Amino acid sequence: MNNRIKTFGALIDSGSWYSYISKHAIKKLGIKSNNKLKMQHMLFGRQRNAESDDNVYEVFIGSLDESLSLPVKVFPHEKICGNVRKISLSFVISELNEKGIILSDLEMDNYQINLLPGEEVVGILFLDQSIKLEWGLFLLKTHLVLVLT
Numbered sequence: 001m002n003n004r005i006k007t008f009g010a011l012i013d014s015g016s017w018y019s020y021i022s023k024h025a026i027k028k029l030g031i032k033s034n035n036k037l038k039m040q041h042m043l044f045g046r047q048r049n050a051e052s053d054d055n056v057y058e059v060f061i062g063s064l065d066e067s068l069s070l071p072v073k074v075f076p077h078e079k080i081c082g083n084v085r086k087i088s089l090s091f092v093i094s095e096l097n098e099k100g101i102i103l104s105d106l107e108m109d110n111y112q113i114n115l116l117p118g119e120e121v122v123g124i125l126f127l128d129q130s131i132k133l134e135w136g137l138f139l140l141k142t143h144l145v146l147v148l149t
Contacts, residue, residue, distance in 0.1 A: 008113075009115070011080060011116050012125065012142070013116055013117070014119050017118055017120075018118045018120075019116060021057060021114065022079060023078055025114035029059070031059065037053070038053055039051065039053075054075050054076070058071055058073055061117060061121065063143060063145065070124065082113075083111060083113075086111075092135060103145070103148060124143065125143050126142050
């Protein structure tokens with residue numbers, strides 16, 4: 001296995017104009033910036049930070065089954081968001097098992113989000129297939145993984 005291939009938790013956000021990667025992930029991947037862009041980021045509540053020269057990195061986002069590898073330009077950020085708890089609802093886990101569906105979320109107790117693919121990536125990822133679960137939740141099929149919503 002290529003030592004530059006790593007699995008990171010991602011938060012797929014169609015509301016983010018740009019894609020971001022945590023500084024932790026940059027360090028773990030050992031990647032170097034290939035460009036700088038003058039940027040001003042708009043945050044929640046339309047707050048804008050000061051304009052700055054931001055490093056730009058290129059990473060490949062790939063599916064767990066290796067059927068997709070997508071080059072993405074990402075900006076570094078100290079922390080994307082807090083930890084995500086694993087799904088612990090037994091009836092949901094039971095139904096997923098019955099349907100033979102494996103979610104990577106079920107394998108980790110709490111994991112940190114290190115990648116935020118923005119709107120330029122999200123549209124490529126989603127397919128028009130979804131699975132409605134009995135308890136009102138949906139599984140959205142993406143090119144990468146199934147997403148529980």
